[in-house]
Amino acid sequence: MAEAQPLGEFEQLVMLGVLHCGADAYGVPVWREIQARTSRAVSIAAVYKTLDRLEGKTLVRSQVGEPTAERGGRGKRVYQVTPPGLRVLRASLGALARMTDGLESVLGAR
Amino acid sequence: MRPPRLARWLLEGFVAPRLADALIGDLDELFALESRTHPWRAKAAYWQRTLGALWHLSAWRMPPPAPHLTGDPAMFTFFRDIVLGVRLFVSHPSYAWASVITLALAIGANTVIFSMANVLVLKPLPIQQADRMGWILVSGPGAAPDRAGVSLPDYAVYRDGADTFARLSAWRRNMVTLRTGNTADRVLSMRVIGDVQGLWGLRAGLGRTLTIRDEAAGAPRVLVLSHQSWTTRFGAAPDILDRQLLIDGEPHAVVGVLTPDIELGNLSEIDLWLPEKADPTTAARTVRGWRPVGLLADGRTIADAHAQVSTIAGTLADTHPDTNRDWTVRVATTREAMGGTNTWLVLSMLSVVVGLLLLLACANVTNLLIARLIGRRQELAVRTALGATRGRIVRQIVAESLVLGIAGGLLGLAVAAAGLQGVHAMASEPFFRQIGFDVRVIGFAIALALVAPLIFTVLPTLRVLRRDVRPALNESTLRSVGGGSRGRSTLVVLQVALAVTLAVVSALVVQSVRALSQADLGYDPSRLLAAQIDVPTWKFADESAALRLRQRLLDRVREIPGVQSATLATEIPSLQFATPTGFDIVGRPVTEERDRPSAGLTITSPDYFRVTGIPVLAGRSFEAADQSSPRAVAVVSAETARRYWAGGAAEAVGAAIRLPAIDGRPALDATVIGVARDTANPDLDQVMNPMLFLLDEHRPARATHIVLSAEAPARLSAELRRAIRDVDPDLPASQLRTVSDSFADETSSSRLLGALFAAFAVVAILLATAGLYGVVSYSVSQRTPEIAVRMALGASAREIGRQVVGGSLKLAAFGTVLGLAGAFVLARAMAAILFGVSSTDPATYAAAAAVALSAAVVASWIPMRRAATVDPIQSLRQA
Numbered sequence: 001m002a003e004a005q006p007l008g009e010f011e012q013l014v015m016l017g018v019l020h021c022g023a024d025a026y027g028v029p030v031w032r033e034i035q036a037r038t039s040r041a042v043s044i045a046a047v048y049k050t051l052d053r054l055e056g057k058t059l060v061r062s063q064v065g066e067p068t069a070e071r072g073g074r075g076k077r078v079y080q081v082t083p084p085g086l087r088v089l090r091a092s093l094g095a096l097a098r099m100t101d102g103l104e105s106v107l108g109a110r
Numbered sequence: 111m112r113p114p115r116l117a118r119w120l121l122e123g124f125v126a127p128r129l130a131d132a133l134i135g136d137l138d139e140l141f142a143l144e145s146r147t148h149p150w151r152a153k154a155a156y157w158q159r160t161l162g163a164l165w166h167l168s169a170w171r172m173p174p175p176a177p178h179l180t181g182d183p184a185m186f187t188f189f190r191d192i193v194l195g196v197r198l199f200v201s202h203p204s205y206a207w208a209s210v211i212t213l214a215l216a217i218g219a220n221t222v223i224f225s226m227a228n229v230l231v232l233k234p235l236p237i238q239q240a241d242r243m244g245w246i247l248v249s250g251p252g253a254a255p256d257r258a259g260v261s262l263p264d265y266a267v268y269r270d271g272a273d274t275f276a277r278l279s280a281w282r283r284n285m286v287t288l289r290t291g292n293t294a295d296r297v298l299s300m301r302v303i304g305d306v307q308g309l310w311g312l313r314a315g316l317g318r319t320l321t322i323r324d325e326a327a328g329a330p331r332v333l334v335l336s337h338q339s340w341t342t343r344f345g346a347a348p349d350i351l352d353r354q355l356l357i358d359g360e361p362h363a364v365v366g367v368l369t370p371d372i373e374l375g376n377l378s379e380i381d382l383w384l385p386e387k388a389d390p391t392t393a394a395r396t397v398r399g400w401r402p403v404g405l406l407a408d409g410r411t412i413a414d415a416h417a418q419v420s421t422i423a424g425t426l427a428d429t430h431p432d433t434n435r436d437w438t439v440r441v442a443t444t445r446e447a448m449g450g451t452n453t454w455l456v457l458s459m460l461s462v463v464v465g466l467l468l469l470l471a472c473a474n475v476t477n478l479l480i481a482r483l484i485g486r487r488q489e490l491a492v493r494t495a496l497g498a499t500r501g502r503i504v505r506q507i508v509a510e511s512l513v514l515g516i517a518g519g520l521l522g523l524a525v526a527a528a529g530l531q532g533v534h535a536m537a538s539e540p541f542f543r544q545i546g547f548d549v550r551v552i553g554f555a556i557a558l559a560l561v562a563p564l565i566f567t568v569l570p571t572l573r574v575l576r577r578d579v580r581p582a583l584n585e586s587t588l589r590s591v592g593g594g595s596r597g598r599s600t601l602v603v604l605q606v607a608l609a610v611t612l613a614v615v616s617a618l619v620v621q622s623v624r625a626l627s628q629a630d631l632g633y634d635p636s637r638l639l640a641a642q643i644d645v646p647t648w649k650f651a652d653e654s655a656a657l658r659l660r661q662r663l664l665d666r667v668r669e670i671p672g673v674q675s676a677t678l679a680t681e682i683p684s685l686q687f688a689t690p691t692g693f694d695i696v697g698r699p700v701t702e703e704r705d706r707p708s709a710g711l712t713i714t715s716p717d718y719f720r721v722t723g724i725p726v727l728a729g730r731s732f733e734a735a736d737q738s739s740p741r742a743v744a745v746v747s748a749e750t751a752r753r754y755w756a757g758g759a760a761e762a763v764g765a766a767i768r769l770p771a772i773d774g775r776p777a778l779d780a781t782v783i784g785v786a787r788d789t790a791n792p793d794l795d796q797v798m799n800p801m802l803f804l805l806d807e808h809r810p811a812r813a814t815h816i817v818l819s820a821e822a823p824a825r826l827s828a829e830l831r832r833a834i835r836d837v838d839p840d841l842p843a844s845q846l847r848t849v850s851d852s853f854a855d856e857t858s859s860s861r862l863l864g865a866l867f868a869a870f871a872v873v874a875i876l877l878a879t880a881g882l883y884g885v886v887s888y889s890v891s892q893r894t895p896e897i898a899v900r901m902a903l904g905a906s907a908r909e910i911g912r913q914v915v916g917g918s919l920k921l922a923a924f925g926t927v928l929g930l931a932g933a934f935v936l937a938r939a940m941a942a943i944l945f946g947v948s949s950t951d952p953a954t955y956a957a958a959a960a961v962a963l964s965a966a967v968v969a970s971w972i973p974m975r976r977a978a979t980v981d982p983i984q985s986l987r988q989a
Contacts, residue, residue, distance in 0.1 A: 027132060052129060
């Protein structure tokens with residue numbers, strides 16, 4: 001069941017990062033994506049924590065992938081946004097858009 | 111460049127299991143990338159991310175995974191693991207039972223010793239403000255250390271002069287005659303002065319306790335019963351109050367019954383409490399036996415009290431040399447007073463021993479667990495590859511071990527119960543009767559049952575799981591990893607060391623006990639039967655009447671069929687201390703009090719030496735005619751002659767001596783007619799006490815023993831009791847038992863100690879042997895391919911066998927050397943309680959080493975046979 005609670009800010013960022021990374025959305029690329037786009041110093045552990053929490057709320061799901069030599073024989077945990085997760089994300093972003101509607105002059109362009 | 115190992119170890123250990131792999135993989139990936147250009151920065155970044163991970167993702171900070179993520183919630187799986195643990199007894203019975211029995215033995219042993227410590231140290235004493243009480247303990251010539259007492263006048267001096275005590279009372283144990291209906295019984299009374307019951311805050315279950323007013327000279331005679339005597343002697347009669355009981359012929363009103371709390375240790379045998387009415391300042395100085403105890407004044411310590419009391423004692427020795435010379439006092443705490451110093455030493459030793467036993471047991475179970483885990487490595491590898499996390503596996507191991515631990519604890523309680531039964535059977539001292547199960551003792555056993563699994567699972571789980579289980583799916587890697595055999599060997603060496611230490615210590619204790627029981631007393635007590643009698647003053651006020659009564663008693667006892675002869679004796683040789691009495695040798699005046707000769711005075715009848723069998727070495731023994739001789743005759747012991755006559759026995763015989771007037775008795779002139787052989791003193795140390803024997807007719811003694819010798823003394827108990835009653839129904843017989851039984855009682859606690867140590871040593875040796883067997887058998891199974899190759903190449907079964915045994919012996923040898931060293935240290939620490947055997951007795955050490963090496967051979971027997979029967983073709987095919 002999708003959570004009725006709204007998404008936190010960081011949770012949104014992480015879910016959007018997962019969407020950006022597409023099929024290869026595991027720890028490192030998601031983290032890089034967030035850092036690059038938001039210019040914020042984010043700890044990879046915080047990303048993991050959030051991903052885990054989101055998974056607990058069934059907003060994303062994960063799968064353990066192929067191990068590689070560079071990873072010392074450990075598999076990647078690849079994440080994907082679930083349909084309920086997508087719905088919640090849309091709702092959350094939509095609410096934000098509606099709130100910012102009409103405030104362009106104050107907030108300025110993106 | 112590789113990522114820092116320590117950081118990796120931390121991540122593996124502490125990050126939530128389901129994320130650990132992926133996270134570490136990510137960190138490694140980043141590191142691989144970054145270290146190509148900036149290796150040191152990459153390392154720093156790795157650490158930084160590690161700390162971040164530890165902060166955010168530590169296993170205990172993360173919420174438990176939602177059920178759909180792991181399939182089963184953690185709690186649920188834990189319960190299932192517990193159930194699986196219980197099923198171990200069916201699926202792997204030998205492992206389960208071996209672990210449980212090992213733990214049970216150790217937990218049982220620890221519980222028994224803890225129950226002793228519980229009584230000595232932990233149980234709250236029924237005396238209020240027990241830690242502010244100071245007990246004055248007295249030692250003196252010819253008396254057991256700390257067990258003598260002070261006289262009433264001395265007590266008064268301490269009471270009035272020692273301001274380190276806010277108040278000081280004194281008590282004395284005293285046998286009295288209780289007459290109910292037609293029977294007279296000797297019962298143990300507690301005489302108190304200075305309101306001991308108030309001082310200790312004792313409570314009455316019925317009626318009231320004694321007060322200071324009951325001690326006034328004109329107050330009505332009252333007594334308070336102990337709870338145990340009220341229930342056993344009077345059937346807990348509810349109308350006991352205000353009943354009149356005849357104590358030594360005087361009616362006393364029962365004014366109260368105490369609550370049972372005070373029945374601790376020696377106080378558990380008290381039947382009734384009597385207030386002392388005598389005026390301390392006018393009482394006799396020669397009658398000792400009063401034990402002062404008092405409440406320390408505010409801000410004063412035991413040390414302060416001790417200093418002051420010692421000074422007062424010194425003054426008393428100067429002002430009253432003939433009664434107080436050479437008597438020393440000390441002030442002790444309640445705990446010390448209720449258990450002697452040796453008790454503490456012994457208890458510490460026993461605690462160390464059982465603590466070591468527990469470690470030994472845990473080591474054994476650790477080895478069993480490691481062996482089992484190694485056997486399951488393949489299963490574990492598969493499970494891990496399928497997604498089971500290390501945490502999950504560790505939880506399962508812990509659950510299993512807890513089940514074993516609790517089972518071991520329950521069985522251990524049964525072992526402890528059996529052990530306590532044994533203790534009660536063997537020891538007669540009241541202290542040991544108090545030892546039993548209470549909340550604390552059971553709690554201790556449960557705590558051990560829960561803690562022990564934690565101890566023995568830590569090592570195995572860390573070791574086995576630390577290695578990367580994932581690639582371990584092929585056989586050869588399984589074998590080559592070896593599962594930490596060096597660790598197991600070290601463990602076994604330590605086990606052998608512990609067992610050897612215990613074996614040496616136990617052997618020393620057992621030898622001490624045997625020496626004690628076989629100590630040469632200087633006479634043979636096996637034919638003697640004795641009873642304590644005390645001619646009551648209320649019935650026989652006149653000394654000569656009392657004397658005639660005793661004479662009638664002697665005559666009557668001699669008539670008992672089977673009796674060889676009978677005598678009176680105030681003390682039974684080597685069992686009791688005789689009161690040291692000063693005397694003068696005529697013609698040798700003494701200038702200083704401390705130079706006056708002194709000997710333990712025993713009052714006897716003419717047949718004394720015939721009854722006891724103590725030979726008279728010079729001169730002659732007493733004869734019937736001496737009883738009517740106007741001049742007293744005396745016999746001295748060889749030690750007395752040696753000490754006080756330069757010419758020894760030859761000079762002593764015929765010498766004239768004089769006992770000074772004391773306590774209302776006139777001075778006594780006597781001639782020494784004989785010198786008797788020495789008997790051991792009750793402490794059984796090498797120092798002989800000088801003795802002096804006089805006849806009852808010349809120095810009458812009311813409180814004495816009637817001793818008879820016979821072929822089979824035990825069979826005459828009923829006859830003796832009847833004879834005493836026939837002579838006078840108000841003359842009760844107390845402590846009627848064979849002298850051998852009395853001696854056995856004295857040594858019973860030593861024998862108990864010996865038995866405990868021996869039992870622990872046997873358990874330790876069994877555990878060490880089992881440990882050795884485990885390690886050797888595992889090593890053989892691991893090296894089967896190697897053995898097969900060697901046999902195929904022509905090695906004989908015997909050579910293989912020798913190698914196996916040799917390996918076992920090598921381990922045992924290391925352990926033995928360590929163990930002997932440890933035993934050396936421990937034995938010297940307990941040299942104080944050893945008797946008749948040196949703490950470095952080489953024969954004992956050699957024997958223990960021999961036992962250890964034999965155990966090594968025994969332990970390797972089965973593995974050796976298995977190695978010898980390896981079929982080379984089969985094993986090579988399997989490898």
